[in-house]
Amino acid sequence: MIDTHCHLFFDELYNDLNNVINEAKSSGIRYIISPSTNLETSRKNIEIAEKYPEVFVAVGIHPHDTANFNDNILIELEKLLEHSKVIAIGEVGLDYYYKFSSKEIQQVAFREQLKLAKKHKLPVIIHNREADEDLMRIFEEEVNSSLFGQFHCFNGNYEMARRVIELRSFVSFTGNITYPKNENLINILKRIEPENLLLETDSPFMSPHPFRGKTNKPSHLKIIAEKLAEIHKITFDDIVRTTNFNVYRLFKIGELPKPSFTYKIGNTLYINITNRCNASCVFCDREGYASVAGYNLRMPKSMEPPAQVFIQEIGNPKEYDEIVFCGFGEPTIRLDVVKKVAKYVKENGGRTRLNTDGHGNVINKRNILPELQGLIDSVSISLNSADPDQYSRLMQIDKSMFYEMVNFTREAKKYISEVVVTIVDLNEVNLEKAREFAEKELGVKFRAREYF
Numbered sequence: 001m002i003d004t005h006c007h008l009f010f011d012e013l014y015n016d017l018n019n020v021i022n023e024a025k026s027s028g029i030r031y032i033i034s035p036s037t038n039l040e041t042s043r044k045n046i047e048i049a050e051k052y053p054e055v056f057v058a059v060g061i062h063p064h065d066t067a068n069f070n071d072n073i074l075i076e077l078e079k080l081l082e083h084s085k086v087i088a089i090g091e092v093g094l095d096y097y098y099k100f101s102s103k104e105i106q107q108v109a110f111r112e113q114l115k116l117a118k119k120h121k122l123p124v125i126i127h128n129r130e131a132d133e134d135l136m137r138i139f140e141e142e143v144n145s146s147l148f149g150q151f152h153c154f155n156g157n158y159e160m161a162r163r164v165i166e167l168r169s170f171v172s173f174t175g176n177i178t179y180p181k182n183e184n185l186i187n188i189l190k191r192i193e194p195e196n197l198l199l200e201t202d203s204p205f206m207s208p209h210p211f212r213g214k215t216n217k218p219s220h221l222k223i224i225a226e227k228l229a230e231i232h233k234i235t236f237d238d239i240v241r242t243t244n245f246n247v248y249r250l251f252k253i254g255e256l257p258k259p260s261f262t263y264k265i266g267n268t269l270y271i272n273i274t275n276r277c278n279a280s281c282v283f284c285d286r287e288g289y290a291s292v293a294g295y296n297l298r299m300p301k302s303m304e305p306p307a308q309v310f311i312q313e314i315g316n317p318k319e320y321d322e323i324v325f326c327g328f329g330e331p332t333i334r335l336d337v338v339k340k341v342a343k344y345v346k347e348n349g350g351r352t353r354l355n356t357d358g359h360g361n362v363i364n365k366r367n368i369l370p371e372l373q374g375l376i377d378s379v380s381i382s383l384n385s386a387d388p389d390q391y392s393r394l395m396q397i398d399k400s401m402f403y404e405m406v407n408f409t410r411e412a413k414k415y416i417s418e419v420v421v422t423i424v425d426l427n428e429v430n431l432e433k434a435r436e437f438a439e440k441e442l443g444v445k446f447r448a449r450e451y452f
């Protein structure tokens with residue numbers, strides 16, 4: 001695990017630093033990011049990081065400490081960025097709850113530090129308390145293709161989380177998700193995919209239950225990770241792997257995982273058949289990181305394995321709830337491999353699902369559905385939109401393919417016992433129209449998945 005927010009310079013931790021770090025390591029912490037609050041704590045943090053290889057530093061002026069913010073402070077701050085252990089600017093932001101500094105100077109300091117982050121292509125760690133609108137306004141005014149942030153100790157509403165994530169930034173929650181009477185926060189958290197989360201303790205503050213009120217320590221991170229796994233109904237390993245990958249993306253700490261041919265999330269095993277696709281959906285990250293739940297699914301054609309490799313990795317299919325053909329490409333491009341693997345799964349008592357764009361008949365130049373009978377138990381077809389023009393635009397594909405997908409769906413009902421159509425819930429897509437089209441026109445199940 002990586003504790004992305006732990007203030008090692010505060011006396012509560014600093015006075016016992018060796019023990020704090022050793023305890024963290026033996027509880028499964030690999031790295032700690034220690035954000036600063038002013039120039040003095042930035043320098044102290046760098047000293048700590050020089051001593052402990054597992055510690056990295058964010059330097060910055062916390063909103064509480066901005067009362068005397070000026071250009072000289074900014075110049076001094078910039079000098080610290082040269083240090084190899086400094087990997088981010090933070091924490092910066094707005095705090096209208098305590099208001100130790102005026103709103104005006106807080107906003108100036110926040111904006112200037114965002115500009116500094118852009119200049120050095122560094123991520124920012126953002127603190128916010130009761131300043132949602134001003135904070136998002138300034139961030140959105142400054143954001144560009146190289147500015148990304150961690151909205152730490154998130155306490156905004158769902159709409160704010162969504163805005164943050166659409167800008168490809170991350171959110172993190174602290175021990176407060178373990179407190180009773182926090183349904184609001186939990187309900188927001190439920191709707192944020194782990195791909196957009198980071199782990200943090202915010203030590204020495206925000207101790208999780210049952211340590212509430214006591215000094216928080218990075219070794220408590222496990223409690224928060226376990227809570228996230230419980231809320232998202234996935235495993236502890238899923239949360240750790242996914243958030244570690246997120247840390248790699250944002251802070252460039254750790255390493256890119258090796259590509260996976262099969263990957264397990266919860267108790268489902270997914271088969272990464274191919275990266276090749278006949279469409280080029282605007283929301284697809286195939287050309288980006290091509291990652292899911294912390295797995296690296298990037299697979300050039302030359303690396304595509306034969307069926308036997310997938311079969312070996314599956315082992316006993318009864319150990320999984322389901323074996324799903326799904327990746328960043330269109331599985332029916334490798335129909336023979338899908339059929340061979342599915343046959344193995346069915347012969348050994350497993351359950352199969354195929355995730356497809358529904359263009360398999362065009363791709364293979366024949367009706368492939370009779371061939372899938374008995375091999376595929378469930379098929380999920382990407383509907384994307386009930387509007388052919390929008391469908392064509394979103395997938396960057398000819399409009400005729402919409403009708404191809406519709407015919408495939410109708411035909412699938414004859415051969416496969418469960419047929420579901422899915423859409424990605426983009427703001428521009430009419431969800432209710434899509435649901436009605438699925439249920440009334442196509443007579444199949446409908447599932448919307450949030451675009452995060």
Ligand SMILES: [Zn+2]
Nearest residue numbers: 091127128153
């Ligand atoms: Zn903070």
Ligand SMILES: [Zn+2]
Nearest residue numbers: 005035091202
């Ligand atoms: Zn903090």
